[in-house]
Amino acid sequence: MSVLSAITTWLRDALEGICQRYGIPLLAVDILAWLTAAVSVIALVLLIVLFFVYLERKVSGYVQTRLGPMRVGPIGLFQTPMDALKLLLKEDIVPRGADKILHTLGPVLFFVAAMLGYVVIPWDAKATIARHVDLNIGILYVTAVASVGIIGLIMAGWGSNNKWSLLGAMRSAAQMISYEVPMLLAIICVVMQAQSLSLGQIVNSQQGTWLLGWYCWRPWLWLPLILFFIAATAEVNRVPFDIPEAESELVAGYHTEYSGMKFGLFFLTEFANVFIVGLVGATLFFGGWLSPFGNPDPLHIPGFFWLMAKALAIVIFLMWVRWTLPRLRVDQLMALAWKLLIPAGFLAIFIVAVVLLYV
Amino acid sequence: MDALQYGPVGVFVVLSAAFAFATLVVAYLLRPADPYEQKLLTYECGIVPFGEAWSKFFVRYYIIALMFVVFDVEAIFMYPWAVVYKALSHADALGLYPAVEMAVFVGVLLVGLAYAWGKGDLQWISET
Numbered sequence: 148m149s150v151l152s153a154i155t156t157w158l159r160d161a162l163e164g165i166c167q168r169y170g171i172p173l174l175a176v177d178i179l180a181w182l183t184a185a186v187s188v189i190a191l192v193l194l195i196v197l198f199f200v201y202l203e204r205k206v207s208g209y210v211q212t213r214l215g216p217m218r219v220g221p222i223g224l225f226q227t228p229m230d231a232l233k234l235l236l237k238e239d240i241v242p243r244g245a246d247k248i249l250h251t252l253g254p255v256l257f258f259v260a261a262m263l264g265y266v267v268i269p270w271d272a273k274a275t276i277a278r279h280v281d282l283n284i285g286i287l288y289v290t291a292v293a294s295v296g297i298i299g300l301i302m303a304g305w306g307s308n309n310k311w312s313l314l315g316a317m318r319s320a321a322q323m324i325s326y327e328v329p330m331l332l333a334i335i336c337v338v339m340q341a342q343s344l345s346l347g348q349i350v351n352s353q354q355g356t357w358l359l360g361w362y363c364w365r366p367w368l369w370l371p372l373i374l375f376f377i378a379a380t381a382e383v384n385r386v387p388f389d390i391p392e393a394e395s396e397l398v399a400g401y402h403t404e405y406s407g408m409k410f411g412l413f414f415l416t417e418f419a420n421v422f423i424v425g426l427v428g429a430t431l432f433f434g435g436w437l438s439p440f441g442n443p444d445p446l447h448i449p450g451f452f453w454l455m456a457k458a459l460a461i462v463i464f465l466m467w468v469r470w471t472l473p474r475l476r477v478d479q480l481m482a483l484a485w486k487l488l489i490p491a492g493f494l495a496i497f498i499v500a501v502v503l504l505y506v
Numbered sequence: 507m508d509a510l511q512y513g514p515v516g517v518f519v520v521l522s523a524a525f526a527f528a529t530l531v532v533a534y535l536l537r538p539a540d541p542y543e544q545k546l547l548t549y550e551c552g553i554v555p556f557g558e559a560w561s562k563f564f565v566r567y568y569i570i571a572l573m574f575v576v577f578d579v580e581a582i583f584m585y586p587w588a589v590v591y592k593a594l595s596h597a598d599a600l601g602l603y604p605a606v607e608m609a610v611f612v613g614v615l616l617v618g619l620a621y622a623w624g625k626g627d628l629q630w631i632s633e634t
Contacts, residue, residue, distance in 0.1 A: 181517040243546040255526040262522035308559045309548040324574040331581035338588040408533035478630030485628045
């Protein structure tokens, strides 16, 4: 890491020197840095998503005592790249009477909203995206952009001119806004503990002996932790909360009329959202990039590795849940959010408020 | 300088939208296109679709949306309080004051939730 930071510092100085010589504002260097960072993060997310699709199929396979994809490439590793290629080559069918603009904009907006969440993730001790960025509203920003994606879903459902799509979109919107409230309440508990909205600050306040500083070890944060993961599972429309695309009742929900690369974008975004749940969950409750062996890490393993490992563990947990719990009915789903999780969220805030008076 | 914080957000919007459109354009150049009457029908379990797709939908969605607006705005109000809560009750020695204040605010909203619950608005399938 030190080599890398030496290179970037040198590069930055060199570029700023050039800027000063030719009278270009220094902002240009920043923009270049942001571009580089953004390209690498988007590339990373796409790679991870390809891997997650593979992982999901593998985990599903092993849960059901089968092997999952095995044919394409060694142990099936090339299966998802090939699937992506196939989606790229498939015909794009826009049903007659569909609103063409909304039909195209829906998946794009859904994708953009998902990628926006990655801006504030603290990947390592000093590395959010670039120099200026540890957005001081960090976690609030993540939840804000996450809910923009709902508009994309509604656009897709409405634009498809299909009853299933419209119903699926309405349901997923209702579900996502309902579960956003308990998620916000759970996050408030963490914010009260960390006294900051910035994700970097939240990680820093979890430093302690080995892994004992992490928020998952504080009993008064257990209820928020559980609430956060239940609500987050619902936010990303995964089983047991996959009502919007419950095959047995809604065909494929909002993406019934999608094919080819537009469907590919939906698919990609869903896994990008799962990844962000892993990252945010790891950051809020499991110490983010902090190493479990004390900080700085005695083995010099970069924090990025630890963050990825924790996020991966959470994602595998979500995949495991998928094959453990049956899907909820839509009325049960709403009842769970409004009658159980939201009162529980207020209870959690109350508990944290009382504990913080004395701790 | 503070506004600069949001620079990367802008860069991300542009880049990810560019990526999404680029894949769609690449797909447009590579894919076959052979639309015909039957293919362009919307899917309705194999029968010829009837009626309007853009039809009336369940009023319950509307109520959920209203409730959401109330509770979401309320959560936003709680965030600034949450950030300064510990500092207020310890460093500024206000003790119970911040907690009680928020309890009153949340209490009013909880009365609202209880009212909606009692009216049966949280019930997806209403008995009446």
